């Protein structure tokens with residue numbers, strides 16, 4: 001059917017139209033049904049190599065030691081490498097990727113913001129990252145059917161269970177709660193019965209609803225499992241990383257990065273001081289003038 005300018009779904013009309021044009025309707029159906037989806041080849045091989053190389057350099061500098069992509073044994077378990085966005089101008093390509101951003105926008109609405117951009121850098125050993133929902137940090141049970149937060153994790157190395165793949169519990173976005181301590185395990189006789197590995201090629205993006213239970217399997221082989229985690233939230237949630245007041249001079253290209261500026265909090269309505277809620281009124285005026293919402 002043709003999507004009209006329906007007054008009952010003013011934002012959703014455009015969002016759905018974008019999803020259809022980008023050929024993502026089956027991803028949207030998977031997100032609705034199972035709480036996660038995979039976009040294959042979301043990144044080119046060149047992008048994968050560039051991002052992986054930069055993350056390794058940044059992580060080595062942070063740790064003060066060398067890392068070995070293929071044969072690592074010293075870096076055990078997962079370490080989170082945070083605040084990557086400004087460390088290489090090209091990381092923004094992952095955030096504004098049209099396909100993944102369209103699905104995130106479906107989950108979180110047009111006013112969503114970037115919460116953090118980091119890497120879960122994983123070496124061999126340990127119990128893995130136990131199952132959890134990202135709907136956390138003060139959001140009480142029962143969770144809502146819509147997402148407050150959503151995740152787009154790019155695989156930068158091939159994912160298999162033994163290599164430390166992302167773990168998912170299909171359909172768990174409808175449990176509307178965190179897993180209990182008996183529902184969190186990934187390994188041995190603590191393994192939760194419904195967990196599955198997301199075995200995908202490097203360059204794939206895994207996108208999930210904030211409620212969905214996920215984690216990542218322990219790596220059983222030498223070497224590193226590398227991801228690029230783009231974590232988003234609705235505008236009323238406190239983002240994990242502070243972008244709003246930290247965007248470096250020259251980072252945003254005039255005329256090209258309007259949506260990115262919004263994702264970094266440029267148009268957040270709250271946090272006013274003496275001038276009062278100006279942005280809120282500006283938004284209302286511009287909406288009344290028919291200007292699409294990520295252009296103001």
Ligand SMILES: O=C(O)CCC(=O)C(=O)O
Nearest residue numbers: 120129134166215216229
């Ligand atoms: O290490 C992983 O693959 C999972 C990370 C995770 O839980 C997340 O990005 O929310």
Ligand SMILES: [Fe+2]
Nearest residue numbers: 132133134214
């Ligand atoms: Fe998570």
